[in-house]
Amino acid sequence: MTSSPDVIVIGAGVLGLCTAAELAGRGHAVTVIDPGGPNASSVAAGMxxxxxxxxxxxxxxxxxxxxxxxxxxxxxxxxxxxxxxxxxxxxxxxxxxxxxxxxxxx
Structure with a gap:
């Protein structure tokens, strides 16, 4: 049986991954989707x-x-x-x- 995520986070930059980690830590099933390529996190390196x-x-x-x-x-x-x-x-x-x-x- 395949289960659906509770939450889909668009973007695997710093904010997207932090959001996913926090939601997962609260018991939600989270899927992160990222199109790849440059983003704000790659410029700021999480600063x-x-x-x-x-x-x-x-x-x-x-x-x-x-x-x-x-x-x-x-x-x-x-x-x-x-x-x-x-x-x-x-x-x-x-x-x-x-x-x-x-x-x-x-």
């Missing part, structure tokens, strides 16, 4: 960087706050799924570092 996203996407403070809350949930998720976190910093290589720092302080 969670709300500060950088805030700068590059000109996010509002509320949007940046949402990203920060998501980032803060990541360590517990990683531990629950046996994932290693790397805490190396990032270096700003864009124009006008002073303006970037001022924007981050907002």
């Amino acid at each position: 969670l960087a709300p500060a950088l996203e805030s700068l590059l996407e000109d996010l509002t403070p509320e949007q940046a706050g949402l990203l920060k809350r998501a980032r803060d949930l990541w360590p517990a998720f990683a531990e629950a799924h046996g994932l290693a976190l790397h805490h190396e910093g990032a270096e700003w290589r864009g124009p006008d570092a002073a303006a970037a720092v001022a924007r981050l302080r907002e």
